[in-house]
Every structure is written in C-alpha cells, then in structure tokens.
Amino acid sequence: MSGDIDTAVRGPEAYALAHHALDDMQRRQIWPTPLNYELWLHFVANPDGPLGQEIERLLADGSTLTEEISESLAAAYLPRAKLNDQIRDAGVKLNRELASVAHAIKQAQTSNEQYGETLAIASRDLEADVAPVTLKELVENLSAATRQVQQETRSLEQRLSSSSSEVARLREHLEQVRREATTDALTKLANRKAFDEEVARACAD
Secondary structure, eight states: OHHHHHHHTTSTTHHHHHHHHHHHHHHTTOOOOHHHHHHHHHHHHOTTSHHHHHHHHHHHTTOOOOHHHHHHHHHHHOHHHHHHHHHHHHHHHHHHHHHHHHHHHHHHHHHHHHHHHHHHHHHHHHHSOOOHHHHHHHHHHHHHHHHHHHHHHHHHHHHHHHHHHHHHHHHHHHHHHHHHHTBOTTTOSBOHHHHHHHHHHHHHO
C-alpha cells in the first residue's frame, strides 16, 4: 500500500486525497501533525487495511491519539518508520556485539601479558641452580599458564566466530527490511521509494 500512496500523492487524485485526510482528521478531532497526517493518508487511502483497522479499533475504544500512539502506529505500519526502527535496533545489537568482542580481546591481552610474566620468571629461575622440587613446580606453573592462554585463545576465537555470524544475520535482516520497504505489499513490485533510489544511483553514476 505504501507504493499506492507514493503514486497517489503525485497523481491527479493527490489534492482530493489530501483534503479527504484533513477533513477526516478534523471530523475526528485528530491533531494535524506531520506524523498524524502521514498516518491518515494511508488510512483514508486504504481504510480496510491493517493500519486502518487498528486506527478504527483505537478510536472505537475511545483512545486518544497521543504522540506515543502515533509513533507506535508508524513503527508498526509505515514502511519508512519501520525501517528506521529496525536500523536502530540493529545498531544497538551491533554495539553490544562489538562491546562483547572488545571485552574478549581485553581478556586475551591480559592473559597473554600474565603468560609473558610467567615465562620471564621461569627464565630467571632456570638460569639459577634450582632444586628438583622447585623445577617440578616451575614446569607445573608453566603448564597451567599455557593451558590458560590456550583456553583464552579458544574463547576469543569462539566469540569472534559468534559475532561474525550475528553481524551477518543482522546484515541479512536489514537487507530484507530494505526490500520490504521498497516493495509494494500487494503487487510485490518495486514502489516509488525503490524508483527514487534507482534514479539517485543513476544520477550519482
């Protein structure tokens, strides 16, 4: 339906649709904010659609169309708002993944530094004349430190692999949302937004 709206507001019926939306908003005492106006354009163009049905339900229940409700409706039913919401969520998740990776890298660096200190101590002890018991303890300490570093390395590799998969999933999800935002829900054909993007790319080239 977004494709139909994009076409309608640029066609011969544009002013009639705009007047219809404003008249209906005035009749229902809806504030003519830019967001409400955009919602009402979709509403009057397709009153039986999902957005129209939800607006009718809210008004029938006596709900006041507050800014919060309007934003919620836009996020759920307007392709552009939905896309922005999805991008914001993806950004939050990506930041969380990057923070997790940074923490894993810091842990690995700390473990490597501690391992280096253990090796330095072992090197000094080996240069001295140590008793067999002390030598045994030295070997055990080195073995334990080596296992710790190996474990930290494996954990870091797993964290990086998991983050790479999550980033790939987020990229795929955003691409799907972008396709939905540029495709008419009814005809599955490219809508006006897709056309505008293609024109912009052609002009840039």
